[in-house]
Amino acid sequence: MKNVYGWLLLTPAAILLVGFTHYPAVATLIDSFFTTGTVVRPSKFAGLANYASLADDPIFWQVLRNNLYFAAATIPTSIAIAMLMAIWVNDRLPARALVRMSYFTPTILPMVAVANLWLFFYTPQIGLLDKVGAMFGAASHNWLGDPSTVMACMAVMTVWKEAGFFMIFYLAALQSLPPELEEAAKVEGASRWYYFRRVTFPLLMPTTLFVLVNATINSFKLVDHLFILTKGGPDNASNLLLYYIYQVAFSFFDTAYASTLTVVLLALLAGMAIIQFQLIEKRVHYR
Amino acid sequence: MSEIVLEQVTKRFGPVKAVDSVSFRAEQGKFVVLLGPSGCGKSTLLRLIAGLEDVSEGRILIDGADVTRLSPEKRRVSMVFQSYALFPHLSTAENIVFGLKVRRTPEEERRKRLEHVAEVVGLAAYLDRKPQELSGGQRQRVALARAIIAENRICLMDEPLSNLDAQLRHGMRVEIRGLQQRLGMTVVYVTHDQVEAMSMADRVVLVREGRIEQEGSPEELYAKPATMFAARFIGTPGMNLVALADGPGGAVVRGSADTLFARGGNGLTLGVRPEHVGLVEAGGIRGTVTSSEYHGADTILTVKVGEETFLVRAPGQLAHPPGSAVRLGWKPGMAHLFDTASGRRVPDGVL
Numbered sequence: 208m209k210n211v212y213g214w215l216l217l218t219p220a221a222i223l224l225v226g227f228t229h230y231p232a233v234a235t236l237i238d239s240f241f242t243t244g245t246v247v248r249p250s251k252f253a254g255l256a257n258y259a260s261l262a263d264d265p266i267f268w269q270v271l272r273n274n275l276y277f278a279a280a281t282i283p284t285s286i287a288i289a290m291l292m293a294i295w296v297n298d299r300l301p302a303r304a305l306v307r308m309s310y311f312t313p314t315i316l317p318m319v320a321v322a323n324l325w326l327f328f329y330t331p332q333i334g335l336l337d338k339v340g341a342m343f344g345a346a347s348h349n350w351l352g353d354p355s356t357v358m359a360c361m362a363v364m365t366v367w368k369e370a371g372f373f374m375i376f377y378l379a380a381l382q383s384l385p386p387e388l389e390e391a392a393k394v395e396g397a398s399r400w401y402y403f404r405r406v407t408f409p410l411l412m413p414t415t416l417f418v419l420v421n422a423t424i425n426s427f428k429l430v431d432h433l434f435i436l437t438k439g440g441p442d443n444a445s446n447l448l449l450y451y452i453y454q455v456a457f458s459f460f461d462t463a464y465a466s467t468l469t470v471v472l473l474a475l476l477a478g479m480a481i482i483q484f485q486l487i488e489k490r491v492h493y494r
Numbered sequence: 495m496s497e498i499v500l501e502q503v504t505k506r507f508g509p510v511k512a513v514d515s516v517s518f519r520a521e522q523g524k525f526v527v528l529l530g531p532s533g534c535g536k537s538t539l540l541r542l543i544a545g546l547e548d549v550s551e552g553r554i555l556i557d558g559a560d561v562t563r564l565s566p567e568k569r570r571v572s573m574v575f576q577s578y579a580l581f582p583h584l585s586t587a588e589n590i591v592f593g594l595k596v597r598r599t600p601e602e603e604r605r606k607r608l609e610h611v612a613e614v615v616g617l618a619a620y621l622d623r624k625p626q627e628l629s630g631g632q633r634q635r636v637a638l639a640r641a642i643i644a645e646n647r648i649c650l651m652d653e654p655l656s657n658l659d660a661q662l663r664h665g666m667r668v669e670i671r672g673l674q675q676r677l678g679m680t681v682v683y684v685t686h687d688q689v690e691a692m693s694m695a696d697r698v699v700l701v702r703e704g705r706i707e708q709e710g711s712p713e714e715l716y717a718k719p720a721t722m723f724a725a726r727f728i729g730t731p732g733m734n735l736v737a738l739a740d741g742p743g744g745a746v747v748r749g750s751a752d753t754l755f756a757r758g759g760n761g762l763t764l765g766v767r768p769e770h771v772g773l774v775e776a777g778g779i780r781g782t783v784t785s786s787e788y789h790g791a792d793t794i795l796t797v798k799v800g801e802e803t804f805l806v807r808a809p810g811q812l813a814h815p816p817g818s819a820v821r822l823g824w825k826p827g828m829a830h831l832f833d834t835a836s837g838r839r840v841p842d843g844v845l
């Protein structure tokens with residue numbers, strides 16, 4: 208009874224957490240083992256049947272491939288660009304605040320606004336991309352309508368949006384490095400590149416790990432643009448896992464299969480986070 | 495040869511002159527200390543020599559060659575930073591050989607030099623540790639080792655001992671000085687601690703507000719301060735500086751009646767070091783003890799004479815309760831005279 212006040216204080220937060228996080232997660236896991244209930248046919252236990260049909264679902268495999276491509280294209284690029292931008296705006300340069308702000312601006316835009324903006328770039332004929340291409344005599348191209356270019360277009364846009372956000376973390380990390388380190392290296396004759404390779408990069412590793420985990424989660428979480436740009440098309444060429452879950456749940460109303468997909472997505476993310484932490488932590492220098 | 499010469503060097507930060515036409519020479523194999531209060535431009539001077547700041551005006555010569563516009567690595571100097579500037583993710587050994595790796599010194603030679611230097615600074619047992627696993631004194635020695643392994647003839651040090659406790663600081667002073675003499679390095683050493691300056695330096699350059707106030711051997715600075723600033727800065731506590739006034743028979747301490755010498759005292763300041771003032775039975779000047787501070791080996795008495803106060807450092811423990819009357823005296827050669835308005839020393843022989 209001694210801890211009753213402690214428990215009382217915890218209760219509001221605990222109710223919210225259990226109600227909106229833990230219960231839905233467990234319910235999703237349970238639902239994935241049942242069939243979708245309808246008015247005439249109530250839901251009943253189906254064992255691993257949902258998982259079996261998932262393995263046979265060609266769209267699932269395509270969507271998963273798309274998502275892996277999306278992750279592989281956006282994560283390293285946005286991290287590299289973020290690091291470069293941070294190093295660049297960390298230097299003493301004219302109008303530094305302005306440059307920093309303009310790099311950060313894409314971050315504060317909602318993904319939907321970004322998608323609308325880029326729609327203007329990608330639209331055939333009247334879009335910026337085609338207009339510029341036309342000046343050099345290139346033929347018009349339906350960037351978003353072509354299955355071979357649509358994923359690349361999505362990736363470029365996402366990098367544009369994400370890099371500024373990650374830059375802020377790198378900038379903060381860079382500013383916590385004492386400037387004498389660079390001066391000491393300079394006196395020893397180290398070039399800028401050598402200094403980056405031997406000192407800056409290793410010292411940024413904790414930030415890189417943090418950003419990497421975030422970027423990975425984002426690459427599976429960020430689907431808002433699909434609503435505006437392609438709705439996953441053409442022919443699922445730009446469909447991503449989370450958007451597919453949304454379609455299955457709210458367009459096809461197959462909640463059991465959606466639960467199954469969700470469980471797979473969660474397992475995937477958890478697995479990746481564990482691998483990242485274990486692999487990289489060994490090589491990360493924490494101060 | 496490894497001689498540093500500064501000719502009329504000026505450094506401006508916007509409107510601020512951090513260094514104002516400074517000229518001095520650090521001869522080969524000498525230990526030169528830049529001494530001065532906080533913010534006087536010592537670090538800036540050192541960074542100018544290292545090439546980490548651009549000179550606004552003037553020239554810097556190393557071994558007779560003009561290096562004013564040369565980048566830091568071409569000047570072949572080593573530097574020990576005030577904060578050590580060790581790379582936190584590298585081990586002691588990696589930190590020490592950082593510069594050798596930059597210059598692509600062969601592995602074999604690197605190992606040999608590392609072994610030798612680690613022996614010299616006493617770090618052989620700590621080569622695998624990261625900086626945060628070392629004590630302050632050990633970190634300082636890593637910084638020192640990184641500076642000497644390059645085998646540059648010139649080493650610049652910016653308050654390397656300021657983060658250490660008193661005992662360690664004393665030990666490191668001896669170590670650095672010994673190392674410098676053994677290796678025959680030319681060292682320019684920055685400090686605001688005059689004890690450090692006096693005990694280590696061959697030459698002291700006293701800096702004040704970006705200008706050189708006085709330059710000379712520690713003995714010269716102690717025995718013949720060129721200005722009131724120098725007089726006050728050197729010594730613990732610094733020199734007593736008391737305003738003089740015209741008395742009936744000559745100069746007197748302001749507000750006192752005892753004649754010091756037969757000459758007008760207006761506009762002059764008398765300086766006597768606390769350790770040179772003694773309590774005398776007869777003669778001297780009369781004063782009243784206001785407080786006494788026991789320091790173990792000696793006692794510091796505060797004595798009011800007229801409107802001025804003298805500090806008196808006397809050996810042992812003295813029984814002079816506040817309020818007791820005393821007489822102060824000093825040997826003729828121990829008093830200094832300064833012009834109050836300019837702060838400059840009045841040529842000897844006036845007294």
Ligand SMILES: Nc1ncnc2c1ncn2[C@@H]1O[C@H](COP(=O)(O)OP(=O)(O)OP(=O)(O)O)[C@@H](O)[C@H]1O
Pocket residue numbers: 507510511512530531532533534535536537538539686
């Ligand atoms: N980068 C800079 N920009 C503007 N002013 C500066 C800069 N660096 C130094 N200063 C100014 O130049 C003067 C001298 O600074 P410096 O660092 O050389 O002092 P210091 O003698 O080393 O002091 P300390 O003993 O406190 O380290 C100071 O007034 C300081 O404010």
Ligand SMILES: [Mg+2]
Pocket residue numbers: 536537538652
């Ligand atoms: Mg300084």
